[in-house]
Each structure stands twice: as C-alpha cells, then as structure tokens.
Amino acid sequence: MSAVVRVDDVAVTTLVQVLKALADPNRLRIFDRLMSGDSCNCELTEQLALAPNLLSHHLRILRQAGLITARRDALDGRWIYYAVNETAVSQYRDALNTLLDPARIQPRPDLCGPEGQTTL
Amino acid sequence: MSAVVRVDDVAVTTLVQVLKALADPNRLRIFDRLMSGDSCNCELTEQLALAPNLLSHHLRILRQAGLITARRDALDGRWIYYAVNETAVSQYRDALNTLLDPARIQPRPDLCGPEGQTTL
DNA sequence: GTCATATTTCAATAATCATTGAAATAGTTT
C-alpha cells in the first residue's frame, strides 16, 4: 500500500503555470506586496518602479495562474484593486508541500548501474 | 510589533532560481522521479523519453538550483547517480511555505483609490 | 595502447518571454 505519489496526479501543467508565474523577480515582489494587502496598478508602479503597462502584464500572468484576483473600485471604477486569491494560494501551498515533502524521498537499493547489483 | 515579512528577507534571487528550475514540465517530472529514489541519466532517458543530452541539461539546472546532487557509481564510474538534496529541499519548502502562508495576508482598509477614503 | 560505454559539452536553431513605447479601452468629470 501507500502507492508512490507522483506530481502527475496534481496536474503538472497547473503547477508549472503557478511556478512560472512566481519564477520572476518582479512578479515575486508583486505577489509578496499583495500578500500585505490589496493594491492598484498606480501604487505598485510607485513602489516597484515599473512602468504601468509592464505591471499590467505581470498582473495578468499572476491572475491567469489563479494567484490573484481583480476588482474595480466601488466609487470610482477607474481604479482596479488586485488581491491575493487566498483559497487558490492555500491549494498551491499544499501541492508544493507535497511535492517537496522530504518524507516522499525513497531509498533506492536497486540502482540501474553495477552498484545496484551488489546486494542481489 | 510583528513586522511585515517580505520575501526580500529570504533572498528573492535564490527563490527565483529554485522556482525557475521547477517551472518546466520536464524538470518537474525529473525532480518528481528523483523523489522516488536516485537515478542515472540512462534510466531517466527511458522513463521520460528525452534525449540524454537534454536530460543532462535539465539535470544541471536542477543541480545549480541546489535541488539535486550527483555522484559516480562506486564500481563503475561511468554511471552518475542523481539524488534529491534533502536539506536544501526542506529549506526551500519552508521558504515557499512562508511565501504562500495565508496568515501573512493582510487586510487593507487604506486603499489608494476613493474607496479607501470612505472610512477616514 | 584501442574499443566500447555513460555522460557531458558545444554550437546552432526555434520558441518563449520580459521589456518598451504607442495606441486603445473603460470610467469619471465638467
């Protein structure tokens, strides 16, 4: 029992998309900022010293990965607030926890090379 | 107290390198295979249906990110076994756990747009 | 030494992606 857990079960494609979204210095900083609370494009533009259109590009990638969400200001619809998608983030956290779980590391006595034949 | 934790503290560059290393379908599968025990190039070539030199390329990136290690067969040095670097993986797991920790998500009443002015 | 094996490195191509500046969209104000 306790079949070997493979990441294929957790959908490689989805996980790769999330990892790719975070595997960029600018996006990692954007995401980390959003963990400290919602923010709009203009605010991030100031804090991170990036062009608004570049911000918009990175925000879209984070959104397509499901990491963040967008909503318009209730009083002035020109502002768009970005926020961390808590449920998705928790889900991805669990997936990465499984992927990197040291308990999953298996011993390997039957190596394919000559060394693996010694105990046979 | 409880200063806002930023990922800058955990070295953005290192984390990006690790995320980049895993943000590829082939490398994610390679890493997941190695979680099931050490393996050599030839074995991965079969299992993943990739060219040996391509495997070698991806294995190097995983190694440069600190995720895996390499050692030669004790009896026949032509074989090279790759294995997950347990201490590094645990460390990266902790870092990602912090990055994606839902408890870090902060409320944001003072939004930069008009909506944030309502309660003032 | 030569030959065979496991793997890596090199060089080139193809694809992906970050960045930039200009134009377009959506919303507000007057």
Add this chain to the structure above:
DNA sequence: AAACTATTTCAATGATTATTGAAATATGAC
C-alpha cells in the same frame, strides 16, 4: 458632447531558454 484619468492592449525588440545533432570528456574492458 469633450477633457481627463487609471489601466489595458498592441506591436516590436531584445534577452532567455528549451531543444537538437555533433563533438568531446571520462571511465572501464580488452
């Protein structure tokens, strides 16, 4: 309506990177 504002989309460029085939390295067998 026009003028203004926040943001996005578009098109183009430059940089990175995955992939491929050929050559090189390293080790062991003869």
